Amino acid sequence: MKSRSWVLFAPCLAALVLTARPASSAGPQVSPAQALFVDAVTLMEKNQFDAACPKLEQSFALERVPGTLFALGDCEEQRGRVATALRWYDEYLATYETLPVAKKQDHAERAKQARAQREALRPAIPQLTLVLLPGTPASIAVTLDGRQLATSSLGVPIDLDPGEHQIVTQLPGGPSKTTSVKLGKGQRERWPLVFEPAPVQRPDPIDGNNQRVSGNSSNEPASTTGGQRMGGFVAGGVGVAGVLVGAIAGGMAISAKNAMEQDCAATAGNVMTCQTQAGVDAGNRATTLGNVSTAGLVIGAAGLAVGAVLVVLDGRKTKPSGEAPGPTVTARVGGGASGVGVSLHGVW
Incomplete structure (x- = not known):
């Protein structure tokens, strides 16, 4: 390294010093760019390349x-x-072609070395191909190591230095997604681009005045519809239970009536006369169970009806503000000396 650096950089260093403007009779004045170049070459001779390369870039900028x-x-x-390194060699050789003939002769050895180094470097350069998956929106933004890539750079190999590289993808209005890929010398990698979908923006509903409003536009809370359906299920459950109680009580009433008829007989005026206390008890049980059966069947039928109505009404859309309230229904169950009854009341 040392022999190559000094042999090839000495003509450049000499040219820099010779073209410096004299500051006094003591000798030429060294410009900031020249001083940076000399420092960088000295660092390179000590294999301190991480410190030398930035100084060379500063020198070239000046x-x-x-x-x-x-x-x-x-x-x-x-x-x-x-x-x-390959990019700097390419830029050097492109500049070399624009030099006058005399200057080209001064750079002939370095140009030859640059061409040789460029060809030797090509197989060692890692390449990363960023691939768009099917269905990826065309509006996706892709940055690689902080540099936004044009669409033409996707799907083609990109020359990179060995090491870790950061890929950031983002859709308009969506969150960014960062992934990293580590490449070694000469590695060729195809990398599918992934992204986080943008959140779906749902438009606000329109009220009765044709104006956009936020939140629920119904006069009732948002949970009213779900509560109505739940009430329907509860009423239906009560109805099923009532029917079952009515059926069981009815069966027991029939059995008690049969037992009573075996011990009792009807007299004038349809008055039952029983021979034993067991017959009397059977008659009382038949009457009580019959009432229970009737009440259970009536309440069960009412529960099933109300439950069905509530579930059906829940499926309908709520009315916009300003319109009359939708159908409502209530059930009332009552009883008296003559038996049990059910009635439905409401607006349909």
Whole structure:
């Protein structure tokens, strides 16, 4: 490294010093760019490339000397950033072609070395191909190591330095997703781009005045519909239980009546006369169970009817504000000396 650096950089260093403007009779004045270049070459001779390369970039930014481009390619190559080194060599050779004939002769050896190094570097340069998956929106934004990529850069190999690289994808209005990929020298990698979908923006409902409102536009709370359905299920459950109680009590009443008829007989005026206390008890049980059966069947039928109505009404959409309230229904169950009854009341 030392022999190559000094042999190839010495002409450039000499050119920088010779073109400096004299500050006094004591000797030439060294410009900031020249001082940076000398410091960088000294650091490169000590294999301190991480410190040398930035100084060379600062020097080239101050004075765009072709030899500094070559030095940059050599420095980046030595510290392992092969893709960056290749770009500096390419820029140096492009600048070399624009030099006058006399200047080309001065750079002939460095140009030959740059071409050789460029060809040697190509197989060692990692390449990353970012692939759009089917269905990926065209509006996706992709950045690689903080640099936003054009659509034309997707699906084609990108030369990168070895190491870890950050990929960020984002859809308009959606969250960004960051992934990382680590590449070694000469590695070729195809990387599918993934992204987080943007949240769905649902439009606010329109009220009766044709104005957009936020939240629920119904006069009732949002939970009213769900509560009505639940009430329907509860009423239906009560109805089923009532029917079962009525049926069981009815069966027991029939059995008690049969037992009474075996011990009792009807006299004038349809008055039952029983021979034993067992017959009397059977008659009383038949009467009580009959009333229970009737009440259970009536309440069960009412519960089933009310439950069905509530479930059906729950399926309907709520009325916009300003319109009359929708159908409501209530059930009332009552009883008296003549028996048990049920009635439905409401607005339909």
